[in-house]
Amino acid sequence: MALIVQKYGGTSVGDIDRIDAVAEKIAKFRQKGDDLVVVVSAMSGETNRLTALAHEMMERPTPREMDVLLSTGEQVTIALLSMALEKRNCQAHSFTGSQVRILTNGEHTKARIKEIDESLIRDEIKRGNVVVVAGFQGIDAKGNITTLGRGGSDTTAVALAAALKADECQIYTDVEGVYTTDPRVVKEAKLLKNITFEEMLELASLGAKVLQIRAVEFAGKYKVPLRVLSTFKEGVGTLITLEESSDMEEPAIAGIAFERDEAKLTVAGVPDIPGIAYEVIGPVSDAGIEVDVIVQNAASNDSNDISFTVKRGESDKAKQILDSVALSLKAREVVLDTNVCKVSLVGVGMRSHAGIASKMFKALADENINIELITTSEIKISVVIEEKYLELAVRSLHNVFELNDPNCENG
Ligand code: ASP
Ligand code: MG
Numbered sequence: 001m002a003l004i005v006q007k008y009g010g011t012s013v014g015d016i017d018r019i020d021a022v023a024e025k026i027a028k029f030r031q032k033g034d035d036l037v038v039v040v041s042a043m044s045g046e047t048n049r050l051t052a053l054a055h056e057m058m059e060r061p062t063p064r065e066m067d068v069l070l071s072t073g074e075q076v077t078i079a080l081l082s083m084a085l086e087k088r089n090c091q092a093h094s095f096t097g098s099q100v101r102i103l104t105n106g107e108h109t110k111a112r113i114k115e116i117d118e119s120l121i122r123d124e125i126k127r128g129n130v131v132v133v134a135g136f137q138g139i140d141a142k143g144n145i146t147t148l149g150r151g152g153s154d155t156t157a158v159a160l161a162a163a164l165k166a167d168e169c170q171i172y173t174d175v176e177g178v179y180t181t182d183p184r185v186v187k188e189a190k191l192l193k194n195i196t197f198e199e200m201l202e203l204a205s206l207g208a209k210v211l212q213i214r215a216v217e218f219a220g221k222y223k224v225p226l227r228v229l230s231t232f233k234e235g236v237g238t239l240i241t242l243e244e245s246s247d248m249e250e251p252a253i254a255g256i257a258f259e260r261d262e263a264k265l266t267v268a269g270v271p272d273i274p275g276i277a278y279e280v281i282g283p284v285s286d287a288g289i290e291v292d293v294i295v296q297n298a299a300s301n302d303s304n305d306i307s308f309t310v311k312r313g314e315s316d317k318a319k320q321i322l323d324s325v326a327l328s329l330k331a332r333e334v335v336l337d338t339n340v341c342k343v344s345l346v347g348v349g350m351r352s353h354a355g356i357a358s359k360m361f362k363a364l365a366d367e368n369i370n371i372e373l374i375t376t377s378e379i380k381i382s383v384v385i386e387e388k389y390l391e392l393a394v395r396s397l398h399n400v401f402e403l404n405d406p407n408c409e410n411g
Pocket of ligand 1: 010047048073135136149150151152153154
């Protein structure tokens with residue numbers, strides 16, 4: 001008999017009918033004999049609604065009271081879901097985060113889990129109950145209610161799975177799993193059966209937002225097998241594990257991630273002396289602007305160009321800062337390009353396969369797409385290109401690296 005932790009997100013429990021449907025699923029699952037701990041989010045829209053109420057009351061709501069307020073969203077769902085289970089003669093027992101004793105630090109609205117007391121949950125499992133736990137919340141050492149930050153129920157589920165040494169943590173959501181790329185861009189995108197934590201982190205941080213990144217990190221750290229699957233459609237979803245697939249035929253590339261809305265800044269003609277990269281990048285990151293791909297040209301005539309990308313929304317601010325930096329460094333000019341995007345190939349298989357980069361660059365060349373910046377890491381190659389080529393680039397790379405789903409109905 002296995003112990004499974006399941007998590008259902010806000011859309012999955014969005015109204016009474018959906019909560020009923022989830023209960024039906026859980027009751028069937030339970031009949032197979034596995035033990036179940038179920039974590040739920042607030043009904044969709046509820047956390048936003050509560051947040052808006054707080055802001056109606058005061059401009060900057062006190063964090064402690066914000067947590068008291070927001071934690072009620074999940075408390076509603078655990079009660080309703082437990083009722084829906086009991087209605088089906090499936091014994092259930094609900095717990096809020098503080099009842100379980102999900103101990104967090106005291107950082108209201110973005111607390112971190114420190115420790116979970118799993119004894120009460122174990123007792124209820126022994127009594128034959130499905131244990132239903134409120135996601136996204138805990139309690140600090142002084143007894144204050146805390147919340148874990150938006151999307152935090154994923155983290156609750158993974159943390160519970162780790163504490164209970166569950167056999168698997170299943171995240172039920174409104175997509176069928178993790179795809180080789182965004183199916184809205186490539187309709188032949190393939191549902192991945194397996195992916196490693198490392199790859200998932202790269203894909204998640206690159207914009208393939210399926211799971212809260214923190215939850216993936218947590219699962220990787222505590223080696224909790226994590227599965228993403230659909231609440232609404234039958235299927236096995238995507239299993240995220242530590243191990244690289246042993247299948248030799250497995251492609252070197254797991255997926256293609258991309259980010260729109262990037263901007264490129266170039267400081268041209270800075271002196272080629274120690275400390276210059278710091279003088280250029282330092283003030284930008286000191287201003288809280290996240291700097292991404294950074295490239296410095298090889299020096300010619302004792303001068304260099306330094307280019308990097310930022311989010312487009314922050315590019316004007318970054319340009320202003322650089323203009324004054326350029327003045328003091330006597331740089332030639334600062335050029336801002338707001339029409340770029342980033343496309344990345346991700347795969348642990350890259351480590352052992354030569355020629356991935358050249359294959360990527362050839363594919364882009366064949367489409368006449370100019371590469372403006374390139375960066376690589378062990379399991380990722382990213383290029384910055386003109387935004388209008390994003391779809392074309394992703395589609396042709398998806399094709400060249402043979403990621404298309406052969407069974408795609410629309411393919
Ligand atoms: N209800 C919280 C939110 O909407 C937590 C979650 O759904 O995971 O962010
Ligand atoms: Mg959610």
